[in-house]
Amino acid sequence: MAEIRLTEHPILQFKRGRKISFTFNGKKLDGHEGETVAAALHAAGVTTYRRSPQLHRPRGFFCAIGKCSSCLMTVDGVPNVRICITPLREGMKVCSPKGKGQLPEDDPATIWTWPGQYVDKILETEVAIIGAGPAGLSAAVETTRMGAETVVFDENDGIGGQLIKQTHMFFGSKEQHAKVRGIDIVPLLLEQIDDSRAQIMLEATAIGLYADKTLGVVRRQELFGLRAQKIIMASGASENMLAFEHCDLPGVYGAGAVQTLMNVYGLIPGRRVLMVGAGNIGLIVSYQLLQAGVEVVEVIEAAPYIGGYHVHAAKIRRAGVPIHTCHTITKASGQEKVEGAVVAQVDSHWQPIPNTQRELAVDVICLAVGLSPTAELLFQAGCQSCYIPELGGHVAVHDENLETTVKGIYVAGDASGIEEASTAMLEGRLAGLCAAESLGKKAISERKEEILSQLKELRTGPFGEKARKGKEMMRQEACRYGL
Amino acid sequence: MAYKKGDALTARELAAQIPPKERLRRGPVAMVECVEEIPCNPCVEICPQGAISMPGGLNKLPRLDWEKCNGCGVCVSGCPGLAIFMVDLTEGRDRAKVALPYEFIPLPEKGDKVMALDREGNELGPVDVIRVQKGKRLDRTPIVTIAVPRKWALAARSIRRLGR
Known part of the structure; x- marks a missing residue:
């Protein structure tokens, strides 16, 4: 073992x-x-x-x-x-x-002086980028290249966002680092950022964003303000939950959590895993579990078809992992943590079919059932929102340049609508380019055309349908708001 | 299309990927088991012979020119989907060689007896490892070549992971 x-x-x-x-x-x-x-x-x-x-x-x-x-x-x-x-x-x-x-003292106001401190200052910069993942780093590549003074925040203690967990080779074409593993793309992006113009602040959480483009930032125990002329929100996404009996037990982990444990810290999440969801993330993380020596008991998917690429499914199928479509999880068992799972077939209305339940002995239930854009700060700043299921739910209305309804605030990557890391990198570049251009920096128009054409190409084909539809609905929303 | 349900490709779905008999007899050749239109084209870029093309662009299916393919195997470790295999039927009448991408540890060694698996992970039978390629050029996707009975040439696509 x-x-x-x-x-x-x-x-x-x-x-x-x-x-x-x-x-x-x-x-x-x-x-x-x-x-x-x-x-x-x-x-x-x-x-x-x-x-x-x-x-x-x-x-x-x-x-x-x-x-x-x-x-x-x-x-x-x-x-x-x-x-x-x-x-x-x-x-x-x-x-x-x-x-x-509990707050440390009776008086809640003391939190700012104990044990950390409130720094009574507001820093200034031309561009602030929230999130140092694929979109945020790519945005910084463009803003610094165009000469804009840039601050990138990330609440993690390292850069790269979810890229640092992607051990597989990326798809796409050479321009989007195809065939390069996600983990190896991070240094490539960092290399392209002009560090004379960029400051990367780690362990720094943006906790507030106001319409005048002032950010509240907590770094370790320190709170300070930062006013930027342009803001690029590249805050990524959060893992979706699935409701079933005892779904709150420890051992029910999001796919991103499993990747973090396994691929960042080299810790196996458990011994036997049930994977829920056969989109690309579910299939890829299943394969990564096998690579870490963990048993994947089966992959279940409620839809009649897998959502991910066949080639990802084929890698785990030939390793002996079954994939069951039209299946859902109805229950996790265990007192203090997951000790098992009950799965069942579902009918065409997604309802479990009686007498099809099976019990599985697993200690991890990994949920790969989609992501939701992290866009709360945008809504706080007054950016108009809309609900587009194809983009993952509530998103900030934005135009073709990724600018929201609050002028000077941009959104890129999963925060603008759930897609892949390849499109996140391109969106980051686009937002960076447009933000710097609106600062009066000299833009290179061919580069923007090039990015737009790459984005269009990645969203072509049968697997791009959802993104195409989502972005088209976004275009209509943007028109409604006069963008 | 059963593969949309997560099943392995059927003989019919694979038909277009299987090189003609006459070409198989001549030497090692790639089998590109990529049947879905996904935005991906590194195979086109990396083939030293220029044998793989993608008529219609990034989202179309790769097309292998069997005459140009010399079975070098660069694409086996370079395909992000690990969907390319090398088949060689020139090892005598009853044997075949299959080269497959293998990203697990421990890596088998030349001479090891391993269990060959089909596309669904079913056991075919014990086979010999005859070559293991690794190194910087392969970028952590080693290639394991197994010698199999000829009837498994188009079926053997993996090996049981060692120590399991």
Whole structure:
């Protein structure tokens, strides 16, 4: 049986930092420098972090990328810390919160002075980019190339967003880094960013965005403001949940969480996995699980057809993993964590068919059932929103240049509508180019045409249909708002 | 199309990918098991012989010119979908060689007996590993070549992962 910590991997090499100690509810545990608190807890076998405030149900992480709030803990006295994106430090005290988490003193106002601080300053820049994933980094490539002073924020302690988990070779054509593994694209993008004009701030979370393009940013325990002439929101997406009995048990993880554990920290999520969803993400993560030596018991998909590419399905089928379409999960079993799953066939109305239930012995239920754009800050700033299912739900209305209804605020990548990393990189470049151009920087019109034509090409063909439809609906929305 | 339900490709769906008998007899040749129109074209770029084309553009199906293909295998590790295999029927009357992309550890070694699997992961039977290619050029997608009975030449597409 494999250890939780991988030492060997067919694609990745794991360089672990020095061993450091921390405490979890007073118990001393070890982790490695460079890991998040959640990764260190997972490696130590801790899956339940806290209890839900009302029903006292066990809670662990779900998304592991800082989006879902399932992993909120009290860290060194600070309540409601997302430990899935908090780097582990020597001597950290990690505690389960009582109820919804308590502020350290009676007076809530003291939070700004204890233990962190409010910095009474507002920084200025020409372009602020939120998110250092494929879209954000690509935007910075263009803004800095065109001479705009740029600040890129990311709440993680490293750049690359979800690219750093993509061990497979990308599709597309040479212009979009086809045949290059996602993990290897990050340094290629970084190389193209003119660092004399760019500042990348890590562990920095944008917590507020106002119509005058002022951002509130929390970095470690410090809060400050940043006013930018142009804002590019490249905040990515969050994992969708699926409702079934006991779907809140630790061991029900988003596909992104499984990738994070496995491909960033070299930790296997469990021994036997049920994959829910046969889109490209479900199929690719299943293959990555096999590469990490984890058993994928089966892949289920509620639709009558798989949503992903056949070539991705073929890789796991020839490795012996069954794929069942017209199937859903109806229940997770286990008290403190997942010990099994019940799956059933569904009829044409997506309803489980009686007497088709099967019980599976699994310790991880991996949900790959779609993503939703992370666009809350845009709505706070007053950007008009619309609901387009083909783009993943609520999105900010934007024009062909990716500018929203608030002038000077742009959106790119999954935050503008769920697609692939290849299109996210192109959208990032487009937003960067248009933002810099509107600052009066000299634009190169051929480059914009080139990006638009590549985007169009990637959205051509049967698999581009959803994106085409979504973007067409967006075009109509944009017209409604006079964009 | 059963493959849309996650099933393996059927003989009929594969028919257009199977090189003619006369070409198979002449030497190793690629079998491009890519039957869906997806936006992807590295195979066209990397084939040193220029044997793969994509008439109609990025979203169309790759077309292999069997006459130009010399069975070099560059595409086997270069296809992002790991959908290209090399078949060689020149190993005598009863044997065939199949070269397949293999991204698992441990990597088998030349001389190992391994279990050949078909497209659905079903066991075909034990076979010999006759060559293992790895290295920087293959970028972490090693190529494992197995010697199989000829009847499995178009069926054997994987091997059981070692230590399982």
